[in-house]
Amino acid sequence: MVSALGMTAVLGGCGVTGDSGGVTLRLVAADYGDSKANSSQKYWDELAKAFEAEHPDVHVDVTVHSWNDVDREVREMVEAGRAPDLAQIGAYADYAADDLLYEADDVLSIQSQADFVSQLALAGQVNGVQYGLPFASSTRVLFYNKALFEKAGLTPPKSWDDLAEAAEALKEEGVKYPYALPLGPEEAPAETLQWLLSGGGGYTDTVGTYDIDSPRNTGTLTWLKDELVGKGLTGPVAPGELNRADAFAAFADGDVGMLNGHPTLMKAAAAKGVEFGMVPTPGIDGGSRVTLGVADWMMAFRKSGHQKEIGDFLNFVYSDDNVLDFSRRYDLLPVTTSAWEVMSTAEEDKDLQPFLKELVLSELYPVGKTSWASVSADIKKRIGQAVSSGGDPRSVLREIQATAVRAQSSE
Template identity: 70%
Template sequence: MIAVVSALGMTAVLGGCGSTGSSDVTLRLVAADYGDSAAGSSQKYWDKLVEQYEDTHPDVKVDVSVYSWNDVDSKVKEMVDAGKAPDLAQIGAYADYAAEGKLYEASDLLSIPVQADFLSRLAEAGQVNHVQYGIPFAASTRVLFYNKTLFAEAGITPPTTWDQLAADARALKDQGVEYPYALPLGSEEAQAETMQWLLSGGDGYTDTIGTYTIDSAQNVQTFDWLKDDLVTKGLTGPVAPGKLNRADAFAAFANGRVGMVNGHPALMRQAAKNGVKFGMVPMPGRTGEAKAAMGVADWMMAFKENGHAKQIGDFLNFVYDEKNVLAFSHEYGLLPVTGSASDAMSQDSQDKDLHAFLDQLTTAELYPVGKTSWAVVSADIKKTIGQAVAPGGSPADVLGRIQATATTADSSASS
């Protein structure tokens, strides 16, 4: 959502904020940065929102600290481990804190209308053992972006199958395109690119009952194809996929150096700002459309350590007001997480470029964030998946090792 990136995949800038004045209660919020520069930092959004809230709630002060996606998760963990948990954290995963009994249930905080307004698929993804702890904050889905100018020069059309994608990439390379298909499997957000390809190959991270299937035959075949038909043939650009981060791939696309890349809504603004003419199509599957689009959500959570449930809930009810949800979505090119804001966006012609992403969100497949093991598994994917397509690498071996990590982490979480 991006010198660094979230689950959603944005750039991040380190910042900090705090409003002034005395109050009876001070809420501390640690939030991730979705901006792509200091000027566009999420600090700007939170400063304005907090000012509006404090104007009508003089007995409550809200201190917000904004950190890059590279740092925010570890920063919150450090605070929690030190016994100094923030009241609120807006980060990429919640389930491990919920399993440790550190979080308020959403129903302890939110009004019934606010809690009922969340899109059902996202609300369900925020549950552990059928209880909602993770409160959706921002969402996105992914499509395949392509550079219309480069495609026209190569005389090709957007792909609908893997074979066509490989053929398009070859034609782009023959035209001298630096990154025919950008494959970011670097440590920043490799879990997203990996999941999109696993879904397009007909499988995913888990089966229908939530058991990890990372080294399934279908998933191994998917990475065999990536390695043999794209990477080894030099169709993914000069940077090894395991060293290429999503932010760098997006920046290269926005500079006209990439033919194709999987992207989320924020890439539209980034590319348009530089005058790049682009198109968007569903991610191709092996022989047709992918099994499902990939959806990503980032999460708000409230820690019980300091109490303040009443004040936290009141502030969150304000945060999730329709106009505030829409303001954040418009500012950072993301999808709203509530039904009311989604309906408003779908009916607004000014948001027509986002409608394709909105349509996918209700059926998109999300990370298995409700599993307390997911944080460990995601970190392992980021660290090692690039090895699967490296020279001499074995997709079966790499996916097998990640599966072993996932199985062990899952067993430890449930024991």
């Protein structure tokens, strides 16, 4: 998720007691908007005002930063000894490992905590204890260009073989990117995991141990290398140099036959008049049984000691009306089961329903591991080499696995 609006306000002390004797909660949040008009600042200001009307002794001071800045801003605040009461950012594990966060049990009602979509709640746990509160989520489906498919006489693929055959036909029709494979550094871990899951593998095994160089993962990347990249079916830019944003832009320009995409691609493609379809990610022998899920996180810092006020605010944040409002404003998936049930049947959310169906079958990055940051960085650095001409998927995956083992040993 990328934001276009950044704010650089400098915050003072956090969690202070106001002049009136009330409590001021400081929240630092990420911006999901793409302009000042739909900045997340507007959402949070409205929500804070509504909360304060019900809790007159609590003031909520929200500062929103772009995704380029928000994680760094929070890290610098924490390092300076002035952690915010709440942060809504991209990762929580390091702060949990440093014992800086409230547990979910400390700040959420039983009802609120139990309402999280189970996969998201599990991804927020470290050693069985939930510290990361999912705030926004997304999944991936396969987008295809309807006009290009119709011209080539194709139907949407259901399996890897179908996808390869469709890509061959699109190439014969002169399509620039029959299948866009963005393994560039912007979001290589996502595209990679989507493919590994569709081949029956993933980054970890069933007990959460890194299993990056498994035979299934090696087989998946070998198939990509031999059947798509090696046959010139992934376009003129090497996968390791193609970033997601560029792949999405090419799809919106009508130059891509197929690619994995998340909900924001719908608006970009529609704005340029591209008619597209969406189907579940093809798997090795049919529809993929598991898809990629992505979440951003809310966390509550213990430094201020305002546990009750933080809890009251968070239970308000995760009420159905507020979860639905945020999800609908930014074309994101809800993180609570009750909101998921509403959006899964509501006519106004029909465009998101293919993604909603995938959410309950999703698997997320191992974000509860502090080692994940190092592993993710290594995937961004190396994974494109695995599918390049002359590349060796097995040796690349072994190198990434070695990075994972080293990083995990220091957790």
